[in-house]
Amino acid sequence: EDQVTQSPEALRLQEGESSSLNCSYTVSGLRGLFWYRQDPGKGPEFLFTLYSAGEEKEKERLKATLTKKESFLHITAPKPEDSATYLCAVLLSGAGNTPLVFGKGTRLSVIA
Amino acid sequence: DSGVTQTPKHLITATGQRVTLRCSPRSGDLSVYWYQQSLDQGLQFLIQYYNGEERAKGNILERFSAQQFPDLHSELNLSSLELGDSALYFCASSVQGYTEAFFGQGTRLTVV
Numbered sequence: 001e002d003q004v005t006q007s008p009e010a011l012r013l014q015e016g017e018s019s020s021l022n023c024s025y026t027v028s029g030l031r032g033l034f035w036y037r038q039d040p041g042k043g044p045e046f047l048f049t050l051y052s053a054g055e056e057k058e059k060e061r062l063k064a065t066l067t068k069k070e071s072f073l074h075i076t077a078p079k080p081e082d083s084a085t086y087l088c089a090v091l092l093s094g095a096g097n098t099p100l101v102f103g104k105g106t107r108l109s110v111i112a
Numbered sequence: 113d114s115g116v117t118q119t120p121k122h123l124i125t126a127t128g129q130r131v132t133l134r135c136s137p138r139s140g141d142l143s144v145y146w147y148q149q150s151l152d153q154g155l156q157f158l159i160q161y162y163n164g165e166e167r168a169k170g171n172i173l174e175r176f177s178a179q180q181f182p183d184l185h186s187e188l189n190l191s192s193l194e195l196g197d198s199a200l201y202f203c204a205s206s207v208q209g210y211t212e213a214f215f216g217q218g219t220r221l222t223v224v
Contacts, residue, residue, distance in 0.1 A: 034212055043114065043202055043215035044155070087155070091210055099145055099168050100204075100213055104154040 003027070004090050006103035013110050016077045021086055021106045024070040029093030033071050034100060035064050036087040044087055047073075078110045115139065118203050118216035126224055130191040133219045137184055137205030143167070144186040145206075145213060146178055150199040161186055162209055193223045 007022045023033070032051045036044035048057040050066035057064045061082065063074040073086055085107045089100040115138035125131055137144050146158040157170035161180035172178075175193075180186045190197060200220050204213040 031210055032212075036215075041200070041218075041220070043116075043204075043217045045114070046212050046214055049212045089155075099157045099160050099170065101157070102147075102155040 004088060004101055004103040006086075006088055006106050008106060009104070010107040011109070013075075013078055013108070015079055015110055015112050018074070018076045018078070020075070021073040021108070022070060023073070023088035023103055025090050027090055027092055027101075030090055031093040032091040033066055034089045034091070035062075035071070035073055036089065038085045038087055038105070040085075047086075075108070078108075080110045080112050083108055083110045114214040114216065116203060116205050116214050116216035118201075118219050120219060121217065122220050122222075124222045124224060125193060127193055127195060129193050129223075130189065131193065131221065133188040133190070133201055133203075133221075135186045135188070135203030135205075135216060137186070137203075138214055141205035141207050141214075142184065143206045143209045143213075144180055144184070145204045146172075146186070146188050147202045147204065147215075148199050149202060149218075153199075155202065158188070160209070167209060190221070195223050197221065198223045 003026045035047040038044040048064040053068045065072045085105040087105045089102045117136040119134045142163045145160045147155045158172040160168040178188045200218045202218045204215045206213040
């Protein structure tokens with residue numbers, strides 16, 4: 001069965017303390033991997049798309065990387081406004097259109 | 113603002129009732145997805161439509177149904193509602209079925 005596992009479940013950082021979130025996947029074929037940010041009670045906000053191993057994307061304090069088995073979301077010098085749940089999702093390969101399969105997320109808290 | 117519009121934002125209804133949730137995708141997006149997110153649960157895929165046709169089905173209950181209309185808006189119908197159906201329901205849209213999806217702000221359904 002295709003699975004997406006995110007770790008840790010929750011992470012508490014001091015402002016300025018860099019860290020990484022992990023998304024590992026066991027799928028039969030990966031078409032793409034997506035990172036989202038979700039604030040409480042709101043819809044997920046798209047951050048990055050990664051399509052092939054070795055690919056990297058950056059946006060402000062966030063950098064996403066992809067290997068054949070996992071993806072990392074690196075957060076450099078985080079600020080309190082980076083507090084949110086970060087979700088990763090995989091798009092499976094196959095005929096036609098397939099839905100995104102989401103992990104359960106990492107709940108990030110950044111303390112001033 | 114993702115460009116995906118969901119109405120209503122909040123819905124409170126009694127057990128056994130039927131409700132309809134509405135989604136307008138981003139301009140130009142042909143694919144629409146519906147997801148359910150319960151408290152402390154991840155995003156569970158329900159169903160996907162592409163240009164009016166059903167393309168993929170997840171763990172959608174038989175009491176739930178959806179459709180995508182010629183103008184590409186979509187509706188999710190939930191009937192014989194139970195307390196356990198209380199959740200956030202998200203709609204997302206994408207240009208194709210293999211590109212990043214953009215989420216609406218969700219409909220919070222409370223069944224009492």
